[in-house]
Structures are given as structure tokens and as C-alpha cells.
Amino acid sequence: MEPFCARRKSAPPSIENCAEQLVSTIPLVMRALRKEMRAHRPEELSIPQFRTMIYLERHVGVSISDVADHHGLALSSTSQLIDGLVKRQYVTREIAEGDRRRAIVSLTAHGKTILASAREQAQARMAERLALLSPEELQTLATVLQAFDRIFARG
Amino acid sequence: MEPFCARRKSAPPSIENCAEQLVSTIPLVMRALRKEMRAHRPEELSIPQFRTMIYLERHVGVSISDVADHHGLALSSTSQLIDGLVKRQYVTREIAEGDRRRAIVSLTAHGKTILASAREQAQARMAERLALLSPEELQTLATVLQAFDRIFARG
DNA sequence: TATTGTTATACTCTATAACTATA
DNA sequence: TATAGTTATAGAGTATAACAATA
Numbered sequence: 001m002e003p004f005c006a007r008r009k010s011a012p013p014s015i016e017n018c019a020e021q022l023v024s025t026i027p028l029v030m031r032a033l034r035k036e037m038r039a040h041r042p043e044e045l046s047i048p049q050f051r052t053m054i055y056l057e058r059h060v061g062v063s064i065s066d067v068a069d070h071h072g073l074a075l076s077s078t079s080q081l082i083d084g085l086v087k088r089q090y091v092t093r094e095i096a097e098g099d100r101r102r103a104i105v106s107l108t109a110h111g112k113t114i115l116a117s118a119r120e121q122a123q124a125r126m127a128e129r130l131a132l133l134s135p136e137e138l139q140t141l142a143t144v145l146q147a148f149d150r151i152f153a154r155g
Numbered sequence: 156m157e158p159f160c161a162r163r164k165s166a167p168p169s170i171e172n173c174a175e176q177l178v179s180t181i182p183l184v185m186r187a188l189r190k191e192m193r194a195h196r197p198e199e200l201s202i203p204q205f206r207t208m209i210y211l212e213r214h215v216g217v218s219i220s221d222v223a224d225h226h227g228l229a230l231s232s233t234s235q236l237i238d239g240l241v242k243r244q245y246v247t248r249e250i251a252e253g254d255r256r257r258a259i260v261s262l263t264a265h266g267k268t269i270l271a272s273a274r275e276q277a278q279a280r281m282a283e284r285l286a287l288l289s290p291e292e293l294q295t296l297a298t299v300l301q302a303f304d305r306i307f308a309r310g
Numbered sequence: 311t312a313t314t315g316t317t318a319t320a321c322t323c324t325a326t327a328a329c330t331a332t333a
Numbered sequence: 334t335a336t337a338g339t340t341a342t343a344g345a346g347t348a349t350a351a352c353a354a355t356a
Contacts, residue, residue, distance in 0.1 A: 012290060013297035019282040021300045023188065023274070024209065025307075027202050030185040031227060032307045033178065038348095046322060047182050054179065065337060072186065077324050079339060084322075101332045101337040119178075126174040132306045135167060140295040141302070142168040145176045147295075151287045152180075152187045193325095201345060220314065232347050234316060239345075256314040256355045 036125035037118070045118045048073075048081055049090075053115045056091060056107045063102040064093075090114055191280035192273070200273045203228075203236055204245075208270045211246060211262045218257040219248075245269055 030047075038044055045053065048071070055070055056062065068078035082105055085091040090111035096102035107115065130138065185202075193199055200208065203226070210225055211217065223233035237260055240246040245266030251257035262270065285293065 012294055015282045015285045015293065016278065018285050018293060018296050018300070019278040020274075021297070021304075022184075022281050022285070023277050024206070025300045025303050026181070026184050026188055027206055028307045029177075029181050029303050033181055034347095035227070048323065051179070051182055063337075072190075073323090074325060075338065076326080076340080079337095081323075083339095099333075099337085103338065119175075122178050123171060123174040126177050127170045129306045130170045130173050130177070133302055137298065137302045138170065138173060139167055140298050141173050142176070143292065143295045144299045145173070145180045147288055147292045148180050148184050149176075151284045152183045203346065218314080228346090229348060230315065231317080231349080234314095236346075238316095254314085254356075258315065 032129065033122070033126065037122055045114070049085060050115075050118055050122070052081060052085065053090065053107060053111060054119070056105060057112070057115060060106065061104055063096065063104055065102070067105065085111070187284065188277070188281065192277055200269070204240060205270075205273055205277070207236060207240065208245065208262060208266060209274070211260060212267070212270060215261065216259055218251065218259055220257070222260060240266070 034047055037047060037050060051071065052067060055067060059066070059070075064078050064082055065075060067073075067082070068075045071078070073081070082091065082093060082103075086093055089108055092106050092108055094104045094106070096104045130141070133141065189202055192202060192205060206226065207222060210222060214221070214225075219233050219237055220230060222228075222237070223230045226233070228236070237246065237248060237258075241248055244263055247261050247263055249259045249261070251259045285296070288296065
């Protein structure tokens, strides 16, 4: 059974066809991801919370505006998102030295632990799904995800 | 320039790597999709509303439970989702003949018009992004979306 | 008793508008 | 005046729990 290779030789898909399928399929994947994040407690994180914490892990000394810009969110939305994380003591909010308007957001030690565990869980669950792919499909997936990062980055 | 083929010959990506990138990239795509849906008024639809209406278009005579099952949502969430569509007169809710517990949901003529327009807009916007892909990437995308449908279908 | 659906309640996510504090 | 952030308000999406109606 070679639908993958067979398809590669047939007529190329049109952009319109791909767009149509994208619109119906991406929410499917997103829902699965959200569900996995929610299903594996304790200390579950929502997707935006999770992504924010990943960003904070990689970028030290960032402000709330930085987070908002990175995620393409309104400043107020980001402020509230951070609120939730501060309440749970996963991150801290501190006034920046040198510019008292800026609020510097940082992961706490507890936040780092939670993040590591959430990432492990989410990835493990998604990996279970991906294990259903053929090696060729996995290869094409890697290619597509890189392309997605390129064309969907920043809003 | 053959990054696609070149990559196909190199070490295969691990499932774990793919899962990791999936977790960070899918929300990116989802956000872009949501934004496109919202950006192009009038009569914007949310993603769940949009997907529900697509389902209703293809499946006539379904109940609220059917919609809930199809989308992997709680019955109460679905009931409220339908509420919103009924309020806008995009769908109707009627008691089923033969089983008065069931609520049959159907698109109205107005709903069909709205759906057609929303679909057109969303697809056009996503197509703009996809136009940035190489033909090879577009081909791999088609493959991946089909695989996604397979492994992420139904929750 | 089991199924279908609604309502009540409570989160999170997100936005806009109005505001404060700082530069 | 412009920038960074918060607060108020609002609507969507989602869940669980309690409930009503029907089978």
C-alpha cells in the first residue's frame, strides 16, 4: 500500500484545496492538543499559558509587551494571562529597573517544574498519535511544520 | 534548491521531535486561522460555529447529540453553541418527530449564505499564506493534512 | 432506569475602552 | 504627548453538576 508515493505522482493539489482542508483539519488537531493538555493533571495549563511559559523559559528579562508582541495578543489580554500565572505562582512580575513602566515577567522555580512536566505530558500524548504515522508521513510532517513556522509566524 | 529532497535523505525526525514541534506550531496556525475568521466581517463566525455549520450542511436531520459527538464536545457546550447560532438565525432547532427528546438542528437559508461567504473568506486568506509554500511543500502539506484527519479524527 | 437536552455556575481566552503611571 | 500596563466590561468556548422531559 503506497498511497503516499502514489499521490506524489498524481496531479498536484491546488492551493485552494489545501486551504479548504487546512480550515477543517487544523481545528481537529488543536482540539486534540487542548484535550491532552487538559486530560493529564495535576497542574494543567491552558495552551496560551503553556506557550507563554515556554517563551519565558527561552527569553529572560522580557516585559508583558514583549509577550504580547510575540503572541500577537492585545496587551490587556496578555496582562490577564500573566495574572493567572502569577496567581498560581508559576511566574513573577517585577518593575523594571530603569523604566518603571515596564513589568518584567519571569518563571519561578515552581513554574519551571510545572512547565517541564506539562511539556513532557503533552509531547508524550501527541507522540502517541504520531506513532500512527508511517515513516514517510513523519518525514513530511517535519517538513510541513517547518514551513508552517515560516508562513504563520507572528500573527 | 532542494531542501525537501535533501531532508528526506538525512536522518529521519524522531516522533518526539515532531511532537515537540507540533505542540508549538499548531497553536500558531490555529491563531492565524482564528484571526482570519475574525478579521473579515460582516457576519463573522467563530471556529466552532463555522465547523458546526459545515457539519450541518453535510448532515441533514442531525440532533444536538450528533453534533456534540462529532466534535467531541460536551452536550451542554454544544447546546450553548447552537443557542448562539439560533439567536443569529443561522440555524433552527426543532423537536424530532418520533422522539420528542431529540432536537433536530438545521441550517436556514440565511445560514447557508453566511456559511458560503465565511468559507470563501477563510479559505482565501489561508490560501494567501499557502501561496508562500513551494510546490513540494504544498504537496507534502496535502499528505500531512490527510494523515492528520486520520490520526486526530474524533477527539 | 436511561437518554436527550437545558440551565446554573464557573473558568479561560480574547477584545475594546477608559484609566493610571511613567517617560 | 507617547508608552506600558491595569481594570472594567463583554462575549465566546468549554466544563461539571443539577435538573426536566421523554423513552
